[in-house]
Amino acid sequence: MAAPAGDAFYIPPKVLPAGDPGDILWSRKVPAAGKLKDANFTVYQVLYLSTDTHDQPVAVSGTIVFPPAGSRADMPLLGFATGTHGLGDDCAPSKSLAAGADDWADILELAASHGWAVAATDYEGLGTPGPHTYAVGRAEGHAVLDAARAALRLREGGLSRNAKVGFWGYSQGGGAASWAGELAPGYAPDLNTVGIAAGGVPADLLKVSAGVDGATWAAVEFMAALGFDAAYSELKLDSFVLPAARASLDQLRTACVKQAVLSFAGKHARDVFTTDPLKSTTWQKRLAENSLGSTPPKVPIFLYHGEKDDVVAFGQAESLERTYCAGGADVTWMPIAGANHDAASYLEAEPVAFLADRFAGNPLASTC
Structure with missing residues (x-):
């Protein structure tokens, strides 16, 4: 073709x-x-x-x-x-x-x-x-x-x-x-x-996310959240997002890495989510499935x-x-x-x- x-x-x-x-x-x-x-x-x-x-x-x-x-x-x-x-x-x-x-x-x-x-x-x-x-x-x-x-x-x-x-x-x-x-x-x-x-x-994605939360490269934590939500429909990321953070998270969906890092530098999960989805058992199950070593x-x-x-x-x-x-x-x-x-x-x-x-x-x- x-x-x-x-x-x-x-x-x-x-x-x-x-x-x-x-x-x-x-x-x-x-x-x-x-x-x-x-x-x-x-x-x-x-x-x-x-x-x-x-x-x-x-x-x-x-x-x-x-x-x-x-x-x-x-x-x-x-x-x-x-x-x-x-x-x-x-x-x-x-x-x-x-x-x-x-x-x-x-x-x-x-x-x-x-x-x-x-x-x-x-x-x-x-x-x-x-x-x-x-x-x-x-x-x-x-x-x-x-x-x-x-x-x-x-x-x-x-x-x-x-x-x-x-x-x-x-x-x-x-x-x-x-x-x-x-x-x-x-x-x-x-x-x-x-x-x-x-x-x-x-x-180990949980440990990686914990390490960047609130740091310069915090963007990768939120990018990973969007990536997992894209792969697994039951995770329902939107249900965790604070109304005030919705626009910036939507912008992240189309951003390249340099823009993403600048936009989310220093942000914590608490700045974006009502509760941290990574503490949910549903999220932890999918993260564990995608952690290396097994x-x-x-x-x-x-x-x-x-x-x-x-x-x-x-x-x-x-x-x-x-x-x-x-x-x-x-x-x-x-x-x-x-x-x-x-x-x-x-x-x-x-x-x-x-x-x-x-x-x-x-x-x-x-x-x-």
């Missing part, structure tokens, strides 16, 4: 065609921009089938990048999960990557410069119709895994269906990459997954986190490492002394080396 032009690209058919997760509805080659143009990479946008939290089909958009050299038949694939962009459709990573203005473009450029193809999802509802299910781990994990499947199925791509696949992400993306690792054996056993690198991971990855995972993280609490990430180790996972754990959330996001050499070793089949020295 031919890809529609412009933003119509992101609008799937009203009735999704039958197909499997990862099947491509349509794709288009787009001009490489910014760092991707400078390196002469080839870039495609794709609209592909994925699965929501209720195991129902949903269309998700994303970006696939190929380096200019190397045999694609032997090329590994990196599924990259971007960090927080916001909740509005205009915030979709594929749009800012196409404009040469995405904050995570350097990671895609770095990965492709190592001879890897890269698949970067927009996540459910970011760019495509419907609200973005922000912070809902199962939805994000599905989107990441199915972006990798789409890259392998892209006719123009030429990748082997048995290509080695690794996942990498930071912050929201660190959670999504970790979820991809937990879900892959059951949801995507067809992928030849060999390793995961995940930084700044929001593993199914340790079957492939090696590199976890890194700033010890002074001011957005995603360090302690809950350290607990995830211990849980994974206790569950038999091969974990390489790297706490970064003195680093806050922003500083740790710039760690690149170690995740790249870890993934390169996994693609090469080199031995692993677990820190468990």
Whole structure:
């Protein structure tokens, strides 16, 4: 099916065609921009089938990048999960990557410069119709895994269906990459997954929310509330919202991350809600379902986190490492002394080396 032009690209058919997760509805080659143009990479946008939290089909958009050299038949694939962009459709990573203005473009450029193809999802509802299910781990994990499947199925791509696949992400993306690792054996056993690198991971959402309440990055607490409300109709977030806060929360639904952080900096749950929904048993059940650790990855995972993280609490990430180790996972754990959330996001050499070793089949020295 031919890809529609412009933003119509992101609008799937009203009735999704039958197909499997990862099947491509349509794709288009787009001009490489910014760092991707400078390196002469080839870039495609794709609209592909994925699965929501209720195991129902949903269309998700994303970006696939190929380096200019190397045999694609032997090329590994990196599924990259971007960090927080916001909740509005205009915030979709594929749009800012196409404009040469995405904050995570350097990671895609770095990965492709190592001879890897890269698949970067927009996540459910970011760019495509419907609200973005922000912070809902199962939805994000599905989107990441199915972006990798789409890259392998892209006719123009030429990748082997048995290509080695690794996942990498930071912050929201660190959670999504970790979820991809937990879900892959059951949801995507067809992928030849060999390793995961995940930084700044929001593993326990209750603890992460408690840590940012009233802080500079308080916006992510309210974005997560909107994301969960989008995924689970029984949560009824609107019933908790103070009348005076309704307009600002509605604006958050279409805001990109920088605007969101500025608008909600310093706000507490009590400033927005009549009672904190996160203290509701209904909300806590859904949050628990989307907290990491219950199914340790079957492939090696590199976890890194700033010890002074001011957005995603360090302690809950350290607990995830211990849980994974206790569950038999091969974990390489790297706490970064003195680093806050922003500083740790710039760690690149170690995740790249870890993934390169996994693609090469080199031995692993677990820190468990």
